[in-house]
Amino acid sequence: MPNHRSGAGDPARTLRLLWRQPEESPRRGPRPGRSLDDIVTAAVELADAEGLDAVTMRAVAQAVGVAPMTLYTYVPGKAELLDLMLDHCYSRMPRPDRSGEPWRARVAALAAENRELFHAHPWAAEVSTSRPPLGPGLMAKYEYELRAFDGTGLDDVRRDAALTYVLDFVRAAARSAAEVRLARQQDSWSDEQWWAANGPLLAQVLDEQRYPTAVRVGAAAGSAQHAAYSPDHAYEFGLARVLDGLGVLIDGARTG
């Protein structure tokens, strides 16, 4: 049950790694057999295929074909590797030019691109970055995404806050989606089996007298979405609310 946390260790060292600034050493001794990118790429592929829990130093080492401890000549530790993995994914996100479109379309597209990021790399939503990995990928992403608010009239401080707001929403939705996916797979039970096993106790305990609203709303939401929770529905609903909320700030009162 590892708590995958990034951003530890010496920040300056991490920055140099992110920007691929080699140490200024006199270049002596044997040449490295692999590159930093080899390690990062292997780690990302492993995380994509088998989840963050599968990303152990030993497993990454095996994937790149070296002994476990050899990784530590490329990376100070696992936290830094996670930073590099994140920045790697950020740097590979698509950034099409949308300067002609209205801000709502641009922000919706921005959200969709981030949603796709978390779809391709579900682990990226789990990694807790005590400090964001200030690498080239994050910078390119930040630069690109800020431009989505061009022409909105937002000042710089509000623009940053608005972007944070959108990104946090997408990340939260992605986390919920990942949690649902995990729950569905970890117990092989279908929803029907689950209800058959737990229905009796739930019926006894979810007293309609005590929780009238909760029971009614939960049942309505569950049956409408054919599941206890629908990540897609939550995303669509939330995005509409995000855009409307920004719309009030940007356009004044106007519905979407």
Place this chain on the structure above:
Amino acid sequence: MPNHRSGAGDPARTLRLLWRQPEESPRRGPRPGRSLDDIVTAAVELADAEGLDAVTMRAVAQAVGVAPMTLYTYVPGKAELLDLMLDHCYSRMPRPDRSGEPWRARVAALAAENRELFHAHPWAAEVSTSRPPLGPGLMAKYEYELRAFDGTGLDDVRRDAALTYVLDFVRAAARSAAEVRLARQQDSWSDEQWWAANGPLLAQVLDEQRYPTAVRVGAAAGSAQHAAYSPDHAYEFGLARVLDGLGVLIDGARTG
């Protein structure tokens, strides 16, 4: 680096634990020396005081004064303990009657109450619940919070979606706040020291030609908030946007 995940194991067993339904056994053998609540309370206090990483089975056992393996007579495993800890905190949240207030005030108060939850129990935002712990605390919370949308005209499905939307926002903001707090404490460096150490490399690498918007906006946001990121500001900004977004849905076009 434990990945604190709840919701594993037999869901029916977990449900019985959450609702404190004793096994229907013939009650033979020695009486338990502690209660389930003893364990849960100790675990919560430990998590509050020293963070989720400090919540190891051994540490909890020591806190309640038993051997580590003894915990497993009360709880099937650590995942279930986390479920119980969450539900315990939910059940103790304040739920004042706000039926007289307008929906914006009620939803803002709901958000503030959840923010306070994560302030008192920062670990609660980190726990990833593959399935939410459907216990009495969560039910009471859900029932109470749904009532905040009474009189808004939202149908049950939208009401559930709206609540999820608000709660996800508060949780995301709390996560960000906790990450900042962690970053500030784990490297004892002040922001000034950090900039002194990393400024030169950052200045070299954060090219204003390449990232004009990012550098400008980042600087503006940083100096306005006297920090690279201000959780309080992000919360205030986000909450206003959340309320405006819901306002468009509920009241039609109208600014806050």
Place this chain on the structure above:
DNA sequence: CTCGTACTGCGTACGATGTACAATGTACGG
């Protein structure tokens, strides 16, 4: 009362993980 049985409590131990450390080998600079 007696005894089997179900239960609590827990000591030991195992596998997994991140990584510290020191030994070994290699290739470049003087």
Place this chain on the structure above:
DNA sequence: CCGTACATTGTACATCGTACGCAGTACGAG
């Protein structure tokens, strides 16, 4: 050509969750 800095790696340790089995205890049936 040789010293030195570096890449590589085997071993080892601390920490974690928890499986397993034994010892002791108290209730119900006889």
